[in-house]
Amino acid sequence: MKIKEIPQEELIAGSMSCAGCSELLATRLALKVLGARTIFIVPAGCMSSVNCYWPQMPFRVPMFVGPFAATGAIVQGASAGFRFRGMKDINVVGLAGDGGTADIGLASLSQAIVGGRKFIYICLDNEAYMNTGTQWSSTTPYGAITTTTPVPEVIQEKEQNKKDIFGIVMAHNIPYAATACPSYPFDYMEKVRKAASVDGPAYIQVLAPCPAGWGYPEERSIEMGRMAVESGMWYLCEYENGQLRFTYTPKKKRPVSEFVSAQGRFRRMKPEHVADLQNRVDKRLARLEAMAAVK
């Protein structure tokens, strides 16, 4: 997608989301690609509680505020319902947070992918339950403080790794899956476009830096996303027709210590934890690169 092709029309306007919210940016960019023939199923999370609460309704597309655990089931049902009625031009989109995807919603997402119906599932991953004030989720990274992990588990010498939902989704043999970040808008929008063109389930996991939950000034959200990708804390991949590939590789890798030291949530990490994290990040990337190398 080129900059000239991005429509002027805004399908979300007047939101009361926090300044610097990259979930909102990711949703707005997705709507630029998907257009007005889109319906969103949104479980509990920032997008529903902030943007679907009467009378503040900034969305100009149909929304359903759904139960936390049922996003996958409801998108399957809506997809089946529209197909039954012969309405093929509607993008059915599940828009859930990381907790709604990786924790309470994982079973219904898994079954929806297996079901094979056409839908897009966007996971807005800000790495904790931010809507309720930053509680730990299974996508919270190594070493991060949350209100339910005031002393992160690694500091208590317990194992803690971010749950690899992208890997779990790939393991379903899904037609299309991707990772993205709104700090790389064209990469992300191209992935949304591809997801919409797939005749089956498509999944995009979007890293969504959160000023309030991560502990950085709100004007630095784009920078945080870039630092995440450039340090290998996040990666931009896509999985299509059984093939994994990187859609962007940073020219020069930055150490994770830069990413970590820029955010309040990592403040309890000691130098040995940062070294351990660097080691884990390197290994994870090496594993993904090895997967991508298999043609």
Add this chain to the structure above:
Amino acid sequence: MGEKKFITGDIAVAHAVKLARVGVVSAYPITPQTPIVEQIANFIGNGELNADYIKVEGEHSAMGGCLGACMAGARAFTATASHGLAYMHEMLTYVAGGRFPIVLAVAGRTIGPPWSIWGEQQDSIQQRDTGWIQLYAETAQEALDTVLQAFKIAENPEVFTPVMVCLDGFNVSHTEELVDIPDQDAVDRFLPPFNPGATLNPDEPMTLAMGAPGQLSTTWRFEQFQAIVGAKSVIEKVDKEFGEMFGRSYGGLVDAYKCEDAEVVIVSMGGLATGAARDAVDSMRRSGTPAGTLKLRAFRPFPTDIVKRYLSPAKTVLVIDRDCSYGNEGAVCSDVRAALYGVHPCPTITNFIGGLAGADLTPEEVQEMAQEATKTADVERHDIIFQYTE
């Protein structure tokens, strides 16, 4: 002309789903409802029903699939029981609060522990306050007819409330009887094409099930309350219409059997309790006791006025509950008691809790309980008899 077949309650429900031209079925197996969703899968597989069948990973998602389909504008159905219904609980409140006209069949089964597959009404009764209409069928024929009626009731714009059609596990779900399966053309005349109410329509974008502050939520709840109370007359009207068209009707909200001059009235719901109560009444009448049975067809909305009208003239009321509200009494009995509040002279009310987890309820036993109940002289006594062996 319809055709007559020797089928179970579960299969009868599946026929009703086919005849209602359901668009999406979203289902997960659990005894004793499984034959319903198996039979529907067969109907779809052999081309008799054009519907999309969503196989889900649990009952929470089964109702989630129905909800999605309904919001997309397709008529949706599922069936469950017992732990499955308990697992679906959150979704039930969502569907009712969102005013989505979905029909759910429940083949009533106990909830463990003790673990058991056998019949009871605890599963549906403990979903009492989720905002669903609950109709209880006595026979396989009534189960089929009630499912057809349920779609028409749920989709009435004055109602827009989901309907749970309950049939006793095994006693109705798995017992074969001769069932008249109506003709498709006749059903099409009875049941208009699906009216989903609010949908996710890009031409008319709306936020469904939005967040709302206290005052607006209270208004929303009040409308929900009015709709389900107002459904009483719709249930009666739909049953009457059904009767005119198919020659069978079930009394609307209640079915009163020999209640006119009855001094002893047995209140029951579903197949097992009502069947035993009818036989007990016949036997008591033969021995000179004027007895009757009031079968509650609707538990929610509760037919308070009708219950009051039928029970006020009696001296003795025995309420059979195949459920228990622990710490109080059977849930049906409490509602009957409340309906009779202020009636003077008030009949004595005895609660008989039995038929749990498939335990048989024989006519002899019910008769014995009714005779026991006549010995209670004090209307303020809350007698509860448990079907209990040491």
